[in-house]
Amino acid sequence: xxxxxxxxxxxxxxxxxxxxxxxxxxxxxxxxxxxxxxxxxxxxxxxxxxxxxxxxxxxxxxxxxxxxxxxxxxxxxxxxxxxxxxxxxxxxxxxxxxxxxxxxxxxxxxxxxxxxxxxxxxxxxxxxxxxxxxxxxxxxxxxxxxxxxxxxxxxxxxxxx
Numbered sequence: 458x459x460x461x462x463x464x465x466x467x468x469x470x471x472x473x474x475x476x477x478x479x480x481x482x483x484x485x486x487x488x489x490x491x492x493x494x495x496x497x498x499x500x501x502x503x504x505x506x507x508x509x510x511x512x513x514x515x516x517x518x519x520x521x522x523x524x525x526x527x528x529x530x531x532x533x534x535x536x537x538x539x540x541x542x543x544x545x546x547x548x549x550x551x552x553x554x555x556x557x558x559x560x561x562x563x564x565x566x567x568x569x570x571x572x573x574x575x576x577x578x579x580x581x582x583x584x585x586x587x588x589x590x591x592x593x594x595x596x597x598x599x600x601x602x603x604x605x606x607x608x609x610x611x612x613x614x615x616x617x618x
Contacts, residue, residue, distance in 0.1 A: 528613035
């Protein structure tokens with residue numbers, strides 16, 4: 458009986474440990490809640506590939522009191538950009554141009570905020586507070602202007618090659 462309990466305990470421990478080491482398929486996709494560190498404006502995503510077979514990158518745009526930096530930012534198709542709000546007390550709302558509709562980036566539009574289409578549009582769909590971030594993956598090549606919906610005098614550009 459003791460051997461049976463011991464074996465059963467070992468099997469259960471092995472099952473629990475194997476479950477703890479598995480990752481979900483989407484674990485490499487950054488979200489607004491992910492915190493990335495580094496001194497570079499870009500970071501490599503582990504596993505994601507762009508159309509040419511090169512690894513996709515994640516780029517950081519700092520949101521400051523003065524606006525967005527760097528701007529313009531040149532990236533590859535399939536790369537992700539994370540806007541990090543580094544202001545002390547100002548909420549920002551990065552979104553595709555043109556104010557107030559946000560329709561310049563293909564498929565985007567402020568009317569899609571709060572719908573099932575929201576994850577696919579270039580729009581934070583709300584304020585990004587100090588210390589928070591918003592991310593978007595650019596799958597369309599082009600020169601994409603964006604702005605702060607809460608202060609349209611603040612704007613930037615992402616160039617997707």
